[in-house]
Amino acid sequence: MRTDELIRALAADGARPVVPIERWLTGALLAGIALSAGLFLAALHARPDIALAVYTPAFCFKVVITLALASTAAFVLSDAARPMPRIRWRGALLIAPVLLVAGVVFELVTVPAHSWATRLIGHNATHCLSLIPLLAIAPAACLLAALRRGAPARPALAGGIAGLLAGAVGATLYALTCPDDSALFVATWYSIAIIAVTAVSAYLGNRILRW
Amino acid sequence: MERSLQGDSRAYEQLLVLLTVGLRAVVHSRARAAGLEAEDVVQEVLLALHLKRGTWQTGTPVAPWVAAIARNKMVDAFRRRGQRTEVSIESVVETLSSDAGDEGRNAQDVEHMLERLNDRQRQVVRAVSLEGYSAQEAAERLQMSEGAVRVTLHRSLKALAAIFRTVPNED
Numbered sequence: 001m002r003t004d005e006l007i008r009a010l011a012a013d014g015a016r017p018v019v020p021i022e023r024w025l026t027g028a029l030l031a032g033i034a035l036s037a038g039l040f041l042a043a044l045h046a047r048p049d050i051a052l053a054v055y056t057p058a059f060c061f062k063v064v065i066t067l068a069l070a071s072t073a074a075f076v077l078s079d080a081a082r083p084m085p086r087i088r089w090r091g092a093l094l095i096a097p098v099l100l101v102a103g104v105v106f107e108l109v110t111v112p113a114h115s116w117a118t119r120l121i122g123h124n125a126t127h128c129l130s131l132i133p134l135l136a137i138a139p140a141a142c143l144l145a146a147l148r149r150g151a152p153a154r155p156a157l158a159g160g161i162a163g164l165l166a167g168a169v170g171a172t173l174y175a176l177t178c179p180d181d182s183a184l185f186v187a188t189w190y191s192i193a194i195i196a197v198t199a200v201s202a203y204l205g206n207r208i209l210r211w
Numbered sequence: 212m213e214r215s216l217q218g219d220s221r222a223y224e225q226l227l228v229l230l231t232v233g234l235r236a237v238v239h240s241r242a243r244a245a246g247l248e249a250e251d252v253v254q255e256v257l258l259a260l261h262l263k264r265g266t267w268q269t270g271t272p273v274a275p276w277v278a279a280i281a282r283n284k285m286v287d288a289f290r291r292r293g294q295r296t297e298v299s300i301e302s303v304v305e306t307l308s309s310d311a312g313d314e315g316r317n318a319q320d321v322e323h324m325l326e327r328l329n330d331r332q333r334q335v336v337r338a339v340s341l342e343g344y345s346a347q348e349a350a351e352r353l354q355m356s357e358g359a360v361r362v363t364l365h366r367s368l369k370a371l372a373a374i375f376r377t378v379p380n381e382d
Contacts, residue, residue, distance in 0.1 A: 001254075001325060001336075003231060003253060003254055003257070005340035005341055006254050006257060006258070006340060007227045007228060007231065008224065008339060008340045008343055009336055009339050009340040009364065009367075009368065010224075010258070010261040010368065011220045011221075011223045011224035012220060012339040012340075012345065012346055012364060013261065013364045013365050014215060014216075014218065014220050014223040014261065014264070015218050015220040015346065015361070016218050017216060017217045017218040018216045018218075018264050019265055020216075020265050020266075020268070020269070021265045022268075024265070081266060082266045082267075082268070082276070082279075083263070083266060083276065083280045083283055084275055084276065150263070150265075150266050151259070151266045151283070153279065211259070211263065211283075
């Protein structure tokens with residue numbers, strides 16, 4: 001087939017408007033959130049004191065962190081899906097970690113040293129480590145599927161950012177049922193869970209997002 | 212570019228023809244140095260540009276986006292060539308720089324690749340490319356619905372891109 005003939009075939013196939021990658025990603029994110037929220041409603045429940053907790057700074061801080069991570073990851077994801085290696089505003093990804101570190105420092109200063117260990121260990125670290133990844137599966141799967149329509153310059157990085165976003169979505173949902181509001185707890189167990197999701201997703205991205 | 216993405220296939224064809232001129236200039240010199248069949252690389256880049264056109268961001272310059280896709284596909288093509296001789300020489304870089312006149316084995320004949328599509332796909336691709344029919348005309352001629360022609364064409368192009376990626380690993 002000559003090149004001009006190929007071009008004719010491509011032009012014929014291009015007769016339909018193309019759906020931009022960012023719209024696929026938005027759809028995938030919404031679908032993933034809906035699926036995980038469904039799972040949450042079906043299998044888990046909000047903590048019994050949720051109505052009171054929403055008025056405590058510690059609970060709000062926890063949710064603000066996970067939402068900050070989710071929104072900054074969502075923000076940079078569409079750039080990671082493009083063939084140009086440059087990712088604009090990637091520094092925004094530091095917002096959530098910096099907030100979290102500030103929260104930890106604040107807690108270390110305001111809380112007596114003998115209670116640090118109990119706060120760090122919390123009530124349910126294993127729940128945290130298993131439920132966050134579980135709630136992240138649907139968003140991660142949807143986002144990776146949408147990314148396959150993209151052309152990521154670095155497939156592992158794109159997969160990793162998708163995992164970060166999925167982990168943050170999982171963590172936000174899990175925060176509603178998690179009884180531990182300590183910044184020490186969040187910084188330890190939430191981070192481990194989200195990093196694990198990110199690593200698995202980066203690995204998958206490296207394998208399935210090549211184009 | 213914007214009109215092309217909204218489904219104006221006339222504008223799109225003109226754009227692709229225009230891009231091909233530039234692509235040839237870039238690909239030919241480098242491909243020759245690496246012992247690749249340049250026109251095959253050009254076609255592989257065109258296919259990728261087409262299938263990934265949803266990753267161009269409206270309102271941004273087209274050139275860096277085209278260059279990024281072309282670069283990625285050229286690296287792929289060079290790397291595949293590296294894999295062929297990797298058995299004897301460890302480093303892909305060495306293979307590339309050694310340029311051991313590979314008797315043109317890497318010349319992937321697109322005609323040859325078309326044979327790996329199924330009959331229906333090949334008929335549709337032939338009808339719109341070689342014979343230049345519109346989707347509607349091709350549909351009448353092949354007694355398919357216009358929608359089926361479009362779907363088959365799209366799948367064929369995806370399959371071709373996939374074949375480009377896997378061909379060298381199979382022999």
